[in-house]
Amino acid sequence: MSSGPLSIESGFFYFIYLPNDFYGDMSLFKKIFTSQKKETLDKGLEKTKTSFLSKLSKAVAGKSKVDDDVLDNLEEVLVTSDVGVATTLKIIERIEARVSKDKYMGTDELNGILREEIAGLLSETHLGEEEEFSVPKNKKPYVIMVVGVNGVGKTTTIGKLAYQLKKQGLQVVIGAADTFRAAAIDQLQVWADRVDVPMVKQKMGSDPASVAFDTLSSAVTQGADVVLIDTAGRLHNKVNLMNELGKVKRVMQKVIEDAPHEVLLVLDGSTGQNAFEQAKEFTKATEVTSLAVTKLDGTAKGGVVIGISDQFQIPVKYIGVGEGIEDLQVFNKFEFVDSFFNIAH
Numbered sequence: 116m117s118s119g120p121l122s123i124e125s126g127f128f129y130f131i132y133l134p135n136d137f138y139g140d141m142s143l144f145k146k147i148f149t150s151q152k153k154e155t156l157d158k159g160l161e162k163t164k165t166s167f168l169s170k171l172s173k174a175v176a177g178k179s180k181v182d183d184d185v186l187d188n189l190e191e192v193l194v195t196s197d198v199g200v201a202t203t204l205k206i207i208e209r210i211e212a213r214v215s216k217d218k219y220m221g222t223d224e225l226n227g228i229l230r231e232e233i234a235g236l237l238s239e240t241h242l243g244e245e246e247e248f249s250v251p252k253n254k255k256p257y258v259i260m261v262v263g264v265n266g267v268g269k270t271t272t273i274g275k276l277a278y279q280l281k282k283q284g285l286q287v288v289i290g291a292a293d294t295f296r297a298a299a300i301d302q303l304q305v306w307a308d309r310v311d312v313p314m315v316k317q318k319m320g321s322d323p324a325s326v327a328f329d330t331l332s333s334a335v336t337q338g339a340d341v342v343l344i345d346t347a348g349r350l351h352n353k354v355n356l357m358n359e360l361g362k363v364k365r366v367m368q369k370v371i372e373d374a375p376h377e378v379l380l381v382l383d384g385s386t387g388q389n390a391f392e393q394a395k396e397f398t399k400a401t402e403v404t405s406l407a408v409t410k411l412d413g414t415a416k417g418g419v420v421i422g423i424s425d426q427f428q429i430p431v432k433y434i435g436v437g438e439g440i441e442d443l444q445v446f447n448k449f450e451f452v453d454s455f456f457n458i459a460h
Contacts, residue, residue, distance in 0.1 A: 140454050153454070157443060159436025160454045163417030167196050167455070171229075175222040181214050185222060199422030206232050230456050237448035240424045242429070243262075248279035248445060253392055256288070258332045258342045258367065258374040262329075262397055263344060263381035264358065265348040268409035270299065273343050273383050274306025275443035276407075276433065281312060285340040290330030291316035292323040292363060293347045303345055313337070323347060323359065324366035331370035344375065352449075357400040364401075366439040379432065381407045382423065385414035389418070394427050403427075409435035412442075417455065420446075 157164075174188035187205055193203040209232045214220050217364035220228070250257040259276075261363040263269040280381045289307050293299040297319045315330040327344050334342045334360050346363060350354060379404040382390040390408070397403055406429050424431050431446045 144200045154448060154452045155292065156436055156450055157416060159412040159442070160417050160451075162413070162415040163196070163411065164369050164455060166415035167178050167192070167418065169227070170195065173184060175225060179221050181210070181220040181222055181294045183383065185225070186211065188213075189225070189336065193418070194344060196418035197422065197428060198418040199391060200386070202236065203421040203423040205236065207423065209235070229281075230452055233455075234448060234452045236421065236425045239453070241342060241426055241446075241448050248276070248283055250280070254373075254376050256331070256342045256371070256372060257376050258331065259377045260344045260360075260363065260367075260375035261379045261381060262344060262346050262401065262403070264393055265296070265299075267348070267381050267383040268308065268392075269345065269348060269381045270424075272407050272433065272435065272443060273303065273345055274310060275440055276308065277312050277343055277434075278310045278440055280341050281441065283309060287312045287343065288330060288334040288337065289314040289339045290342060290344040292326040292330070293345045294319055294323050295322045295328060295347045295349070299345065300346075324362045327363050328366045328370060329389055331367055331374060335370060342350060342374075356396075358393055360401045377405055378403050378418045379405050379407055380408060380429075382419075383410050384408045384416055384419050384435075385410040387414075387416040389408075390419050391423060391426070394423055394429075396411065398427055398429070403429055405430055405432040406434070407431070407433040408446075411435060412437045 127207060138218065140441045170192040171189070174187055174192050178185050178251070188205050190203055194345070206229070206332060210228060213228060243268060244352070247426055261269055261273055280287050289303060289312060291314060292298045293303075294317060300316050300319060304314060304316065315326060315333050315335070317326050323346060330342060330344060344363070344367075364375060378401055380394065380397050382393055384390060386393075394403075394406070406423065406427075408423070408431055411420070411434055420431055420434065423429075433460050434444055434446050434451070436442050436444060
């Protein structure tokens with residue numbers, strides 16, 4: 116029985132070796148990432164980790180083997196950690212199958228088993244991982260339409276993403292197509308100035324599709340590599356949202372035939388189950404292709420990353436684990452699970 120990933124600190128890097136039996140043909144998987152990034156991730160998930168492991172400890176108190184009572188308690192732990200009911204049941208079923216196969220499973224093995232099964236669920240959605248902030252080189256400019264309700268950290272995510280992409284040597288243009296709130300345009304301008312990337316905007320109340328059209332036209336003229344289009348974050352009327360996002364897409368396609376190349380949904384991880392509802396509404400309104408989950412550092416609800424990724428079968432591309440400009444990270448399932456389960460370094 117594998118005990119799950121093992122992290123060994125070596126100089127400025129962490130080497131994570133993952134279990135042979137779990138990754139099949141990947142006989143030995145080695146992941147390397149900078150210690151600074153890992154420390155930020157550990158710190159960002161501290162509240163989630165502490166809460167989860169405390170609940171897990173109570174769930175197995177006084178028990179030496181994994182039985183029905185332990186599994187019932189574990190189910191409650193996962194649900195109250197915002198993993199979501201459907202995903203929780205899937206995890207419990209996987210563990211039940213292992214218990215049935217092995218006949219005996221000690222509670223001391225449960226942490227490692229959970230790590231493997233959660234990493235397994237994430238692997239079904241996250242088949243290939245981006246190592247760094249990047250975009251496909253065969254699309255220029257690569258157009259990302261960013262969606263999400265007001266207050267989830269959408270503007271901040273756009274600003275931090277622009278910063279990270281520019282750091283990779285890419286030329287970025289931002290489009291302020293959330294024209295329904297003056298504050299949205301102003302906030303985005305602050306980020307554009309801070310990161311020193313051009314931003315296309317019109318006055319408040321302008322047609323969002325018109326702003327998107329102008330942004331793509333400007334990006335093509337400048338020979339930009341990436342376009343980030345902000346959109347209005349209103350969910351009060353699903354039909355209006357669907358129509359608006361559909362119009363923005365159609366108008367962008369007059370400039371670039373297959374735009375947008377990516378629709379990034381930003382969700383506030385601190386809202387727990389409400390983030391599931393937002394994901395449900397936006398996936399009905401438009402074809403969401405990737406997720407960014409923000410504000411994980413201020414909450415014990417980090418389990419929402421696991422549930423949303425599994426239930427919507429949409430990869431989590433970025434996570435926000437702090438307020439600093441560097442604290443938007445490319446999501447990596449192995450690093451996340453390692454931090455989530457507090458493996459001793």
